Amino acid sequence: MSAAERFIHEALEVIIDEAVKKATDVQEKVCDWQSPEKLRELLDLELKDGGESDSKILQHCKNAIRYSVKTSHPRFFNQLFAGLEPYSMVASFITEAVKTSLYTYEVAPVFTLMEDAVLKKMMELIGWDEGGDGIFNPGGSMSNMYAVNLARYRFCPDIKEVGLYNAPRLVMFTSQEVSGHYSISKAAALLGLGTKNVYAVPSDDRGKMIPSALEEKIELARSEGAVPFFVNATAGTTVFGAFDPVDEIADICERHSLWLHVDVSSFTHSLFILRLNVLRHTVFFQSLLQRCHSAKASYLFQQDKFYDVSYDTGDKSVQCSRKPDAFKFWLMWKALGSSELERRVDRALAMARYLAQTVKKREGFHLLMKPEYANVCFWYVPPALRGLPDGPELWRKLHTVAPVIKERMMKTGSMMIGYQTHGDKPNFFRMVVINPQVSKQDLDFVLDEIHSLGKDLR
Amino acid sequence: MSAAERFIHEALEVIIDEAVKKATDVQEKVCDWQSPEKLRELLDLELKDGGESDSKILQHCKNAIRYSVKTSHPRFFNQLFAGLEPYSMVASFITEAVKTSLYTYEVAPVFTLMEDAVLKKMMELIGWDEGGDGIFNPGGSMSNMYAVNLARYRFCPDIKEVGLYNAPRLVMFTSQEVSGHYSISKAAALLGLGTKNVYAVPSDDRGKMIPSALEEKIELARSEGAVPFFVNATAGTTVFGAFDPVDEIADICERHSLWLHVDVSSFTHSLFILRLNVLRHTVFFQSLLQRCHSAKASYLFQQDKFYDVSYDTGDKSVQCSRKPDAFKFWLMWKALGSSELERRVDRALAMARYLAQTVKKREGFHLLMKPEYANVCFWYVPPALRGLPDGPELWRKLHTVAPVIKERMMKTGSMMIGYQTHGDKPNFFRMVVINPQVSKQDLDFVLDEIHSLGKDLR
Numbered sequence: 001m002s003a004a005e006r007f008i009h010e011a012l013e014v015i016i017d018e019a020v021k022k023a024t025d026v027q028e029k030v031c032d033w034q035s036p037e038k039l040r041e042l043l044d045l046e047l048k049d050g051g052e053s054d055s056k057i058l059q060h061c062k063n064a065i066r067y068s069v070k071t072s073h074p075r076f077f078n079q080l081f082a083g084l085e086p087y088s089m090v091a092s093f094i095t096e097a098v099k100t101s102l103y104t105y106e107v108a109p110v111f112t113l114m115e116d117a118v119l120k121k122m123m124e125l126i127g128w129d130e131g132g133d134g135i136f137n138p139g140g141s142m143s144n145m146y147a148v149n150l151a152r153y154r155f156c157p158d159i160k161e162v163g164l165y166n167a168p169r170l171v172m173f174t175s176q177e178v179s180g181h182y183s184i185s186k187a188a189a190l191l192g193l194g195t196k197n198v199y200a201v202p203s204d205d206r207g208k209m210i211p212s213a214l215e216e217k218i219e220l221a222r223s224e225g226a227v228p229f230f231v232n233a234t235a236g237t238t239v240f241g242a243f244d245p246v247d248e249i250a251d252i253c254e255r256h257s258l259w260l261h262v263d264v265s266s267f268t269h270s271l272f273i274l275r276l277n278v279l280r281h282t283v284f285f286q287s288l289l290q291r292c293h294s295a296k297a298s299y300l301f302q303q304d305k306f307y308d309v310s311y312d313t314g315d316k317s318v319q320c321s322r323k324p325d326a327f328k329f330w331l332m333w334k335a336l337g338s339s340e341l342e343r344r345v346d347r348a349l350a351m352a353r354y355l356a357q358t359v360k361k362r363e364g365f366h367l368l369m370k371p372e373y374a375n376v377c378f379w380y381v382p383p384a385l386r387g388l389p390d391g392p393e394l395w396r397k398l399h400t401v402a403p404v405i406k407e408r409m410m411k412t413g414s415m416m417i418g419y420q421t422h423g424d425k426p427n428f429f430r431m432v433v434i435n436p437q438v439s440k441q442d443l444d445f446v447l448d449e450i451h452s453l454g455k456d457l458r
Numbered sequence: 459m460s461a462a463e464r465f466i467h468e469a470l471e472v473i474i475d476e477a478v479k480k481a482t483d484v485q486e487k488v489c490d491w492q493s494p495e496k497l498r499e500l501l502d503l504e505l506k507d508g509g510e511s512d513s514k515i516l517q518h519c520k521n522a523i524r525y526s527v528k529t530s531h532p533r534f535f536n537q538l539f540a541g542l543e544p545y546s547m548v549a550s551f552i553t554e555a556v557k558t559s560l561y562t563y564e565v566a567p568v569f570t571l572m573e574d575a576v577l578k579k580m581m582e583l584i585g586w587d588e589g590g591d592g593i594f595n596p597g598g599s600m601s602n603m604y605a606v607n608l609a610r611y612r613f614c615p616d617i618k619e620v621g622l623y624n625a626p627r628l629v630m631f632t633s634q635e636v637s638g639h640y641s642i643s644k645a646a647a648l649l650g651l652g653t654k655n656v657y658a659v660p661s662d663d664r665g666k667m668i669p670s671a672l673e674e675k676i677e678l679a680r681s682e683g684a685v686p687f688f689v690n691a692t693a694g695t696t697v698f699g700a701f702d703p704v705d706e707i708a709d710i711c712e713r714h715s716l717w718l719h720v721d722v723s724s725f726t727h728s729l730f731i732l733r734l735n736v737l738r739h740t741v742f743f744q745s746l747l748q749r750c751h752s753a754k755a756s757y758l759f760q761q762d763k764f765y766d767v768s769y770d771t772g773d774k775s776v777q778c779s780r781k782p783d784a785f786k787f788w789l790m791w792k793a794l795g796s797s798e799l800e801r802r803v804d805r806a807l808a809m810a811r812y813l814a815q816t817v818k819k820r821e822g823f824h825l826l827m828k829p830e831y832a833n834v835c836f837w838y839v840p841p842a843l844r845g846l847p848d849g850p851e852l853w854r855k856l857h858t859v860a861p862v863i864k865e866r867m868m869k870t871g872s873m874m875i876g877y878q879t880h881g882d883k884p885n886f887f888r889m890v891v892i893n894p895q896v897s898k899q900d901l902d903f904v905l906d907e908i909h910s911l912g913k914d915l916r
Contacts (some may be wrong), residue, residue: 001908004544005479006477007545007548008474008478008544008547008548009474011548011551012470012474012548012551015548015551015552015555016463016466016467016470017770019552019555020463020466020555023462023555024664024671025558032607033567034567035765036563036567036571036765036766036769038567039567039571040571043568043571043572044497045571045575045788046574047579047788047791047792047795047796048795048796049795049797050797051682051793051794051797052792052793052795053790054793056529057789057792057793060789061548061549061552061789063568064552064556064568064569064572064785065552065555067567067568068556068566068567068568068569069565069566070556070565071556071557071558071565072557078564078565079565079757079758081557081558082726084872086462086465086466087465087515089466089554089555089557090466090470090473090519091467092554093469093470093551094473094477094522094523094768095475096547096550096554097473097477097478097481097523097849098477098481098522098523098526098528098529098545099529099530099539099542099547100526100527100529100539105494106527106868107527107529107536107537107538108526108527109491109492109494109497109525109527110497110501110521110522110525110528111522111526111687112494113494113497113498113501114501114503114522115501117504117505118505121505127854136807138596138777138780138781139777139778139779139780141776141779142776142777143775145648145776149648150631152650159650159652160647160652160653161653161654161656162652162655163616163622163627163646163650163652163655163790164621164622164623164650164651164652165622165625165627165630165652167622167623169621169623170621180559181551181836182755183753183755183778184752186751186776186778188752189618189619189622189751189753190603190607190648190751191648191650192617192621192622192648192649192650192651194609194617194618194619194620194621194622194623194651195618195619195620196620196621197621197676198621198652208785224845229547229690238757239756239757243834263503278718279731281893286655292647292649293644293648294642295641295643295644295647297640297696298697298878298879298880299537299696299697299876299878299888300537302877302879302885304858304861304877304885305861305864306861306864306865307493307494308494311494318599318603318644318648319596319597319599320597320598320599320641320644321597321599322596322597324506325598326797327522329520330503331515331519331522334505334509334510334515334518335509335511335512335515336508336509337505337506337510338505338506338507339507339508339509340509342807358700358734359752368515393863400469400762403760403762406763406764407764408855410564410764413735416564418757419692419760420756420757420760421756421760421892422756427760427762430757432719
């Protein structure tokens with residue numbers, strides 16, 4: 001066995017022991033918190049002229065895992081990791097070992113076809129059997145950016161060549177829930193459209209866009225001489241997990257000839273598990289991704305190749321070469337089947353409902369609203385504050401509770417959950433229960449632990 | 459041992475045997491070519507309601523590896539993979555198993571500090587000890603897009619909010635070598651600047667930008683009433699591996715107050731091994747990444763956290779959460795040290811020179827030019843064409859030679875190299891020799907094999 005092979009074997013054992021077994025063991029810590037200053041010392045970060053021995057490198061691997069947050073731990077709820085999935089983990093090891101990128105069929109034949117198979121299956125499930133197209137991107141922000149760019153290209157293909165200089169002021173709409181702090185605004189900034197041209201549409205008290213308010217904003221933009229072109233509806237908002245009323249919004253978009261993009265949360269019922277940009281079902285859009293993003297690199301996309309070059313997908317993307325992420329999804333889907341995927345989603349949503357019911361019953365805990373989805377938002381009121389009347393003083397004090405509990409849970413390493421404000425509401429906890437490995441006991445533990453960490457606060 | 463654990467163990471054995479050992483074994487094929495239609499059948503792609511057994515899933519893993527191109531094989535030269543690196547492979551397995559994203563320190567403390575350490579070391583090496591900033595992106599196209607966006611933000615920060623509508627026509631410059639088909643144009647399209655506003659600067663016969671021609675193009679843009687703001691210089695062009703004369707270009711940029719971006723090829727001497735967007739050294743730019751890209755998501759970037767939130771890097775990026783790719787580089791660097799990295803680069807460049815010398819000596823092979831870098835471009839002229847006079851007929855025939863040889867090498871699986879045209883030049887082979895594991899024998903083999911596969915062509 002070569003030295004390299006021996007190192008790989010030893011490292012794999014470390015990975016299985018530390019990053020798989022211990023990282024998912026409820027008896028272990030979720031995190032081993034260190035301040036940046038302390039962690040810098042512990043990790044021995046300096047890069048030098050000389051190299052280090054394999055045994056030292058193995059120690060660095062152990063440290064990297066040890067001080068990393070265990071996002072697969074059953075008591076990790078900070079955001080949007082859903083437990084350890086052995087099939088997708090193995091698939092990701094394969095794509096890293098095989099080390100290829102998606103851009104031409106000749107370089108990534110297997111993963112090109114697998115991405116195609118996953119996309120086709122997803123389009124079939126939502127009823128777009130023909131004429132759809134899609135692409136896996138590095139994350140939801142990028143996917144939303146693609147959507148805006150495609151909508152703009154459809155609205156006026158010339159912008160690709162001549163820029164926005166002679167274009168009218170283009171206006172986009174999204175609910176106020178996601179307008180201020182989110183990827184639609186990032187896309188508007190990057191694409192030269194301007195964040196001020198993202199019009200925030202009022203939402204109701206559950207966080208859903210109000211269709212009549214959308215129509216008013218469209219009229220407003222028109223009256224200002226601007227040109228509406230894009231509406232973002234969200235299926236599963238970040239904070240409350242709200243679903244915008246897509247049917248009504250679609251009718252408005254049709255009436256006003258606007259592109260409707262539905263931003264599907266990264267964990268949505270059934271098979272929308274990965275964020276994906278699936279385009280509207282018309283023949284017109286079949287080649288839109290390609291036409292919108294192509295730059296025809298001569299060293300990659302030769303037209304005199306000996307195979308069907310429509311399998312070369314690199315020109316559909318902004319990046320050109322992409323990681324073959326779809327393989328992770330494909331292998332997991334193949335191993336579990338659609339039914340088991342659905343069962344897992346159902347189970348996680350049932351756990352979210354259980355958490356909400358339990359919060360409702362417990363003294364000192366207050367739900368912000370009944371969840372319609374995986375997001376459960378609530379306040380914890382320490383005993384000393386429970387007698388205070390509802391009002392500014394209580395809110396001001398309550399606002400400081402979650403950050404302190406968060407600090408304490410990180411420092412004990414017992415669990416991780418997120419907190420935030422919303423509008424004028426003081427800091428509250430926000431748990432997104434999407435890990436199918438989570439049990440009722442884990443959720444009970446979370447509430448017990450919040451009380452135990454925060455009961456002295458005043 | 460649980461079933462999941464057993465599956466992981468078995469899969470890891472498959473990965474080591476098939477994707478590590480066989481994939482780098484010179485006795486094995488570089489690729490097992492199948493047409494898309496045939497490969498579809500072989501892979502059994504369909505996703506069903508029911509799941510499949512672990513033994514079937516292992517077979518899918520084997521097939522995925524078997525039919526994937528072996529980019530780490532010593533006879534793979536198609537483009538831009540540089541052999542198997544055990545340390546970076548192990549690091550990538552760790553980031554996949556630990557499953558985290560870079561956006562806040564609390565979720566990715568280790569990888570946040572490691573990215574910071576790698577960036578600081580790289581800036582130190584190029585002499586920017588203070589005030590620089592940087593970020594690892596998913597690829598060079600994205601990095602160039604960031605550069606254009608930052609330059610635009612510096613030129614006029616208001617564009618982020620109000621868009622390009624009242625802005626003057628902004629013009630970018632890059633050499634004709636990379637203007638037509640490349641990421642700068644993709645960025646211009648995406649950012650709403652327009653591909654026509656990328657002015658192609660003539661290059662010399664070695665593919666280097668001509669500084670006086672840049673100055674002329676800047677004057678031209680000004681005379682049209684447009685506003686130059688960005689110059690892209692390339693260190694290692696795609697086709698010829700040419701280095702634009704950065705010093706002279708920098709003087710011009712300074713004189714005209716233009717942002718100079720140097721697009722460093724993904725494999726450049728010494729430590730520029732990853733594409734990286736390192737900003738100019740002034741205090742002004744310290745927070746530019748953040749100001750340009752921030753959207754201040756309330757659920758991630760709370761300002762009342764208990765640690766120094768300048769470690770939360772998510773708002774520096776367009777994507778928000780990113781894969782912790784820097785760890786791969788950090789672990790490899792730690793294991794090998796700067797000296798060994800340099801030696802490997804030197805070795806690869808020496809091999810590129812060897813290839814060029816050998817091409818020059820062999821009958822029927824013609825170098826396009828002496829390489830200054832890792833790119834070696836040459837024609838192979840089959841015996842039947844060797845008597846033809848230089849002229850359109852020879853060129854027309856020569857143009858068809860490389861595609862046929864490429865098809866044959868893919869179908870035998872003996873090696874993979876790329877071909878392309880350039881300007882009015884007929885198809886030629888382009889090899890980028892960046893794999894330090896490649897030997898002289900491998901390079902001799904490539905030339906022998908080209909002759910053997912193409913000697914009957916006429």
